Amino acid sequence: MRETFHDELNQLGESLVEMTGLVSVAMQQATSALLDVDLTLAERVISDDEKVDAVRDESERKAFDLLARQQPVARDLRTIVTTLRMVADLERMGDLALHVAKVARMRYPAAAVPAEVQDTIREMGDIAVRIADKTRDVLAGKDAELAEQIETDDDRMDLLHRRLFAILLADDWAQGVEPAIDITLIGRYYERFADHSVSVARQVIYLVTGEMPQPATAGNGRPETALGL
């Protein structure tokens, strides 16, 4: 019985890993769509958000089902409740990638991002994806110490976010108000995406309470996720 339970908990962990992979790809593609002025790619990110929502629905159903059938207590209960929270963070990350793609689509065939801020936006996109990928690895139980790197990456994101405002407010900003509004919103989308990812990583670390999650293999041949501890 307990082994079945932990198998199911592990599957739930895999859904989180999958969802994190999906939102990472979404943000990577949204950034490309934005900077390369690629309408097809923007449309793909927008339509692919359904996939994130489908994994969210499935994860919530599984988590709820586990709570109802298995009546877990203590650590197992905390794991499932925390999973529901992480699912909400990940869904929001998908929405934020979608918002970035929608700005690209709205301004097409013009570029939403003026030359002055392209490098900063590109790096914010890279860091957002890097943070999501490390969060996925933390969820997959690969390396809990990645959490420290994630915090450093997030500090860098905050720095870039401030740099973005400095560029918009500089005397030589010649693009006017509309691009400034777009960039303000886009900057916030990246920053929030990173915040939610950091939140997920922190919750995993909290669950494993400082122990390094083992990259062990479960009896069913699936890799053991951090949640399957």
Next chain:
Amino acid sequence: MRETFHDELNQLGESLVEMTGLVSVAMQQATSALLDVDLTLAERVISDDEKVDAVRDESERKAFDLLARQQPVARDLRTIVTTLRMVADLERMGDLALHVAKVARMRYPAAAVPAEVQDTIREMGDIAVRIADKTRDVLAGKDAELAEQIETDDDRMDLLHRRLFAILLADDWAQGVEPAIDITLIGRYYERFADHSVSVARQVIYLVTGEMPQPATAGNGRPETALGL
């Protein structure tokens, strides 16, 4: 046993009602601080956010404790899991009121809101507070049909949000980029505050599955909340 459980569930509902009241007051004060250029009020909103976080911590502890001790199933389980989600929405609403107050503080003694957008921001603030207050009433089980009014209020919020951008982008906008950035962010804070409140109201309605929650009085003399059904 079940009566105790429903008493506890009802207390949890009261915590949500309290939290909604706190974030409503926070947003009302943050809007006043912003429009009346009132530093003292802005500081109060910023320091009062602790209270929201304290009720959040207490609610999460109670919900978790109920799950662990009472092992609820079906509807009761769904109620507690949904409560945890609503607590997260409400905490975020508190953060958004805090963000508005921080813009007021950052620009003090200057006004962050130029004359051209004061009326729009004032109405967005009023609607945000109205939506939160109606959500509190829905939570308190007073009137599930308020949910319909909340959707209408939220449509109005979206309209005002679009109007805000129209003002910023009009040819006669003479305030330049910095106020445009502030207003873009402030507008988003109000819109997101309303979104989270609508989300809470919808979750309550979902829980009561179309039935009007009864404004009955529980045996312990506390008013029965919508969650105590």
